[in-house]
Amino acid sequence: MNKLALTLAGLGLIATSSMSANAAEQDYEQIRQQFRQVNLTVNAVAEAPMDGLLQVFTNRGLFFSSKDGRYFIEGNIYDLNNKVLLNDAQMRPYIQQNVAASKDGTIEYKAKDEKYVINVFTDPSCGYCRKLHSEIKDYNNAGITVRYMAFPRGGLGSETYLQMQHIWCSKDSRAAMDEAKDGDDIAPAMCTNPVKAQFEMGQSFGINGTPAIIMPSGRLIPGYQPAKALLAQLQAE
Secondary structure, three states, X not given: OOHHHHHHHHHOOOOOXXXXXXXXXXXXXXXXXXXXXOOOOEEEEEEOOOOOEEEEEXXXXXXXXXXXXXXXXOXXXXXXXXXXXXXXXXXXXXXXXXXXXXXXXOEEEOOOOOOEEEEEEEOOOOHHHHHHHHOHHHHHHOOEEEEEEEOOOOOOOOHHHHHXXXXXXXOOHHHHHHHHHOOOOOOOOOOOOOHHHHXXXXXXXXXXXXXXXXOOOOOEEEOOOOHHHHHHHHHHO
16 A cells, blocks of 8 residues: 555555555546646545545645545634534644654643643744743643644744754753743754744644644644633533
8 A cells, every 4th residue: 555545544544455556546646737737735534524526635735626626725624513613623643643753852841740732833932932931830731741843933934943943952942931931032052953844844734923832732823822711621521
């Protein structure tokens, strides 16, 4: 079976017996070519919950497409029978797997009595990111471990992108993050780092601003949440 089919099977998005690997590869190559016309890179493709459509995971989030790739849908699709936002439901396993694979590249603020782990795409220049960070003890005291992932809002090559590389490459990346969130300058430090990969990952989730909170379920919450409100949501999942 090809690499794409194996990836999708691991996500639970397709049944490996539903089609031959060669047929899937041929069909999906056509989809990839069609999406390139609108500057979208296809990361994965699977049958959608709606008959006649595919769900296409791209470098800019999830889209739904006709089988030949001629038409695609940008926007939310609801399952009224089950009262479910399909975009969110289909993205969750994709987000979970990608975030789990990036655990070692995060900057972690661990709760002493850990009950939950959230991943937060952050930018030190973002006001609400700074507000969230100023309350990091509140999250930890509530049993919430916070793992930061990089999302420089100015994009690759921006001043913040360079700053975030310095943070991740510092000998003490947590101290560097604290300083950056306080508005202090960060001493230059360069190394092999995950900033670019994490930024591109966030874009593939459909993230376009910070903070963006990834719940353990894979649910994405855009924007700041105080510890008490976030804890209530975690408990309800």
